[in-house]
Each structure stands twice: as structure tokens, then as C-alpha cells.
Amino acid sequence: MNGLRREIQHGPALQLGDREIVTEAEVWSFQAKQMSLTDDKATGGGALFMWARPTAVIERSAGTERRIPVTDINLQLEIALLIAAIVLPIVLTIFTTWAHYRSSKSPD
Numbered sequence: 001m002n003g004l005r006r007e008i009q010h011g012p013a014l015q016l017g018d019r020e021i022v023t024e025a026e027v028w029s030f031q032a033k034q035m036s037l038t039d040d041k042a043t044g045g046g047a048l049f050m051w052a053r054p055t056a057v058i059e060r061s062a063g064t065e066r067r068i069p070v071t072d073i074n075l076q077l078e079i080a081l082l083i084a085a086i087v088l089p090i091v092l093t094i095f096t097t098w099a100h101y102r103s104s105k106s107p108d
Contacts, residue, residue, distance in 0.1 A: 019061040
């Protein structure tokens with residue numbers, strides 16, 4: 001299947017006494033396939049990109065189920081660094097342009 005896909009996957013259950021623990025993750029994937037048929041052979045290629053992040057731990061015991069959300073701190077840090085990488089050059093360009101403008105305007 002070509003295109004972007006999102007699914008929630010559960011890991012294998014881990015039994016701890018009377019409790020059962022299951023991990024949950026969100027998986028994003030993008031797949032592109034290519035194939036061409038020429039004379040007597042088929043050739044092809046494609047690309048696959050997958051990204052997963054933890055979303056929760058599910059605890060089951062005595063007929064109850066509790067979902068404990070997982071905060072992905074690495075993702076939050078990556079987003080903060082990406083924003084800084086975009087904003088910092090813009091701010092520095094504005095500041096250096098302003099400083100250059102101010103120095104050329106000042107009397108010598």
C-alpha cells in the first residue's frame with residue numbers, strides 16, 4: 001500500500017503476579033512502491049519510512065483496566081530544538097542587520 005498510514009500497536013503482554021502489563025505505541029509509516037514491467041523481467045524500487053513513539057502502558061488486573069499515558073520527553077526536546085534552529089538564525093539576521101544599520105547611521 002502506498003501512502004501515509006498511522007496505527008496503534010500493542011506489545012506482548014507481560015504477566016506480573018495477578019497483573020498484566022501491555023505497552024502501546026503509535027506508529028506512522030510512509031511507503032512508496034514502484035514497479036515496471038519490461039519484456040521478460042520486472043524491475044522496481046521504492047521507499048519506506050517508519051516512526052514510532054510510546055503512548056501508554058496498559059495495566060489489567062482483577063477485571064479492571066487502567067491506561068497510564070507516557071510522555072515522550074525526547075519528542076518534546078526534538079521539537080524545541082527544531083523551533084530554535086528555525087527561529088535563532090532569523091533573530092540573529094534581524095539583529096545583525098539592525099546593528100549594521102545603526103553603525104552606519106552614527107556620526108564618526
